[in-house]
Structure formats: structure tokens, C-alpha cells
Ligand SMILES: Cc1ncc(COP(=O)(O)O)c(C=O)c1O
């Protein structure tokens with residue numbers, strides 16, 4: 288059988304040695320898209336990759352790091368787990384029999400192949416439900432969090448359209464929530480985009496005041512994908528329940544990473560994504576509360592699978608993989624959390640103890656430690672990303688990484704454009720090692736230092752000039 292089977296229960300080291308070849312650099316992700324940068328020149332992602340490859344780099348001193356510890360296959364270190372995470376080999380182990388042996392259609396009721404497959408799907412449903420304190424009947428399988436978010440926002444709004452026409456969300460949601468809201472606005476709905484405070488968190492009183500008798504839904508994400516802040520979900524749930532408004536949360540970056548309980552938190556709809564929790568891509572789930580019952584208009588029409596809410600044959604191997612990923616996350620959440628926090632502290636302390644003018648974006652306490660977003664003043668984020676080509680990083684979300692526009696999330700926090708342009712997101716996950724973090728700290732410190740030495744602004748700062756006092760010539 289496969290190498291995975293021969294390994295038995297993998298250790299972190301074994302898992303790391305086997306790390307799937309999925310490290311997509313931010314630049315490669317968007318190879319077919321072209322974008323207009325803030326200076327209005329057309330830049331294709333391919334050109335940017337070439338620029339990165341040919342970037343003239345002043346050689347930096349040998350680091351003294353054992354290269355073999357951090358470079359397993361000659362590819363960059365993967366520090367972009369918010370974009371996607373490598374699959375846990377135990378997940379692949381669970382999925383394989385459903386691709387080889389148990390390949391029946393889970394909706395076939397007339398023979399054993401169907402029953403076997405159905406049993407796999409129902410086990411997966413139970414495992415997903417167990418992770419968030421739900422009943423398995425409340426779990427609907429989808430293709431990912433994008434679909435779950437579309438279903439929740441558009442589905443609830445459209446179902447209750449005759450009675451209610453107002454939706455509340457925040458300015459820092461994932462694009463798929465924001466764009467679903469824009470579509471609803473075109474259909475005549477009214478949407479409130481709540482601002483966030485400087486620390487990235489919403490103000491609960493502002494939320495409460497925004498709720499009207501005609502509000503159908505509040506949609507607020509649990510963990511932000513760019514800055515890692517954790518919104519006060521239980522408090523938001525309490526407010527929504529008291530006001531009898533449905534509460535949806537996009538928990539794509541939170542499920543399996545922090546403890547969540549849909550009942551304790553009064554969540555009515557919760558979006559889940561497989562590939563953010565070391566499961567397969569192309570699968571996700573939506574928790575839909577049964578009591579009090581949430582109704583939604585389905586987006587997909589067809590065979591009426593998934594309680595009529597999501598027609599289409601349920602992909603058994605993917606569901607089994609998502610279930611296994613949830614079961615592992617539940618089992619190992621405390622272990623992972625402690626490891627990731629230690630690595631995160633190591634990264635932040637390593638960088639901030641050696642370079643000044645580094646700002647951590649987002650509330651340092653109410654945040655998931657595996658998502659560290661830092662702004663390096665007087666350094667252009669894009670240049671730093673290109674210099675750090677030994678590390679797969681992103682300046683924000685993968686979907687918008689082709690754009691050189693500063694992040695709308697950082698802007699919503701009130702960051703000025705310069706700081707928003709100089710930000711980098713470090714994503715630490717289950718398979719990140721200490722040696723990798725040390726390597727990253729070493730490279731970041733060296734390259735930030737080198738880029739600052741080339742910056743006239745940095746020179747002025749060193750000379751004690753207050754940049755804010757300068758009258759720049761206007762052309
Ligand atoms: C917060 C958040 N919501 C939704 C998504 C979309 O998830 P999926 O790729 O499963 O559609 C992502 C992925 O980037 C995310 O980070």
C-alpha cells in the first residue's frame with residue numbers, strides 16, 4: 288500500500304517529511320489574473336514572479352542555520368496556512384478507501400455500495416457536528432466556506448424578504464460575504480457594514496444600535512483571515528438572540544483552532560471550510576440551526592439532497608476527509624494551540640527584539656496566535672515579500688494577493704496606506720517547526736535591515752527628522 292499506510296500513525300516529524308507539495312506562493316496563485324496596481328500600471332502575476340526570480344539581491348551573510356532542517360525539498364518554507372493548509376496524512380488515510388473500494392453513491396438506497404458510502408457520509412456529519420456542539424441533522428455539506436457564506440447570507444435574506452430587508456455585517460468580512468451583500472443590495476436589500484475599532488474588533492453597542500425590526504440577519508466572522516482577531520461571538524450571539532435576529536458566523540479560520548459551541552454562543556448558522564483545517568479542498572459545511580429553526584432559500588436546485596438545501600451528490604471521500612479533519616482537530620486542539628502559541632511568541636519576540644518600528648496589526652490578546660500580521664515601517668511589503676522568496680508568505684488574503692492595493696481590512700482598522708502597504712501575514716500551523724520559525728526570523732531581520740538601509744525615508748528617520756513634519760512637493 289501507499290507510503291502513508293506504511294507510516295502508521297504519523298508523528299509531526301513524519302508528517303513534515305511528507306508535507307504535500309502544496310506550498311503555493313502568493314505570486315503563483317494568481318497566474319492568470321492581471322491587475323492594475325495603485326500606480327495604474329498593468330502588472331501580471333507572471334511578470335511579478337519573473338521579477339521576484341530576477342530581483343537583484345545584495346547577498347546576505349550566511350545565516351548559520353542548518354539548511355537541511357528547514358529546506359526539505361528545495362521549495363520555500365510554507366507560512367501561508369490561512370490561504371490553505373496541507374492535508375494531514377491521517378485525513379488522506381481515512382479518505383482513500385472511499386476512492387478505491389467504497390465508491391457507491393451515498394444516495395443509492397438499493398444496494399450495499401450506496402449504504403457503505405452513506406455510512407461514511409453520516410460518520411463525517413457526526414464528526415463535524417461534534418466539533419462545534421451541534422446535532423448532525425444540522426450539518427449541510429457544501430463545496431467550502433465560500434458556498435456556505437453565500438447560502439447563509441443570500442439564503443436567509445431571500446427567504447424572509449417579504450417581512451425583512453436589512454442585513455448587518457462588518458467592513459472586514461471575507462470577500463464572499465461582502466460580495467453576497469452587494470448582490471443583495473442590487474436586489475433591494477439594505478446592508479449595514481459595521482466599522483471596526485483600531486484593534487479590529489467590532490463595538491457591541493454599535494451592533495446593538497444597528498439592529499432594526501426589519502433586520503433579518505447579522506453576519507460576523509469568528510476569526511479574521513488577514514489579522515487573526517477573534518470577534519466576541521458569544522456576546523454577539525446573545526444580542527442577536529435577545530433581538531430575535533438570526534446570527535451567521537464565517538468560522539472558516541476558527542473551527543478546529545479555537546473552541547466553538549453553537550449553542551453556548553447562540554450561533555444560528557456557521558460556515559466551515561475543509562482545507563483550512565488540514566482537510567481536503569472543495570468541501571465545507573454549513574451549520575443550520577433547527578430550534579429555533581432557520582429557513583433559507585437554497586441556491587442549488589436539483590435532487591433535493593441535504594434537506595433540500597444543497598442539491599447534488601454528496602462527495603463521500605471529501606466528506607470523510609472533512610470528518611476526519613474535524614475529529615483530529617477536536618482531539619488535538621489543546622496540543623496544537625499550545626504549540627502554535629509558543630511558535631507564534633517565538634516569531635514575534637524574535638522579530639521585535641531585533642528590529643524596531645514593527646507594528647502588530649489587530650488586537651494582540653483577542654486573536655488567534657497562528658495568524659500574525661506585522662507591518663514593517665519604512666519597508667514596502669511587496670519588496671519584502673520578493674526578498675523573502677525562501678518563504679511562502681502573503682501580504683493578506685490569497686484572493687486579493689494579485690492586487691497591489693493596500694488591504695481593505697487594514698484600512699478598516701485605520702492603518703495609513705504606508706503601514707497597510709508594509710504588512711505581511713505569517714501563518715503558523717500544525718506542521719510548522721521551531722527551526723522554520725527561527726529561519727524566518729533570521730531572514731526577516733536581515734532583509735528588513737537591508738531594505739531600510741536603501742530607503743531614504745529610513746535615513747531621515749535615523750537622522751531624527753519627523754517625517755510627518757515634511758511638506759512633500761506636489762506634482
Ligand atoms: C474567513 C474566510 N472565509 C471564507 C473563505 C473561503 O473558503 P473556501 O476556500 O472554503 O471557499 C476563506 C478562505 O480564504 C476565509 O479565510
Ligand code: FES
Nearest residue numbers: 369370684685686
Ligand atoms: S483564499 Fe483566503 S482570501 Fe481567498
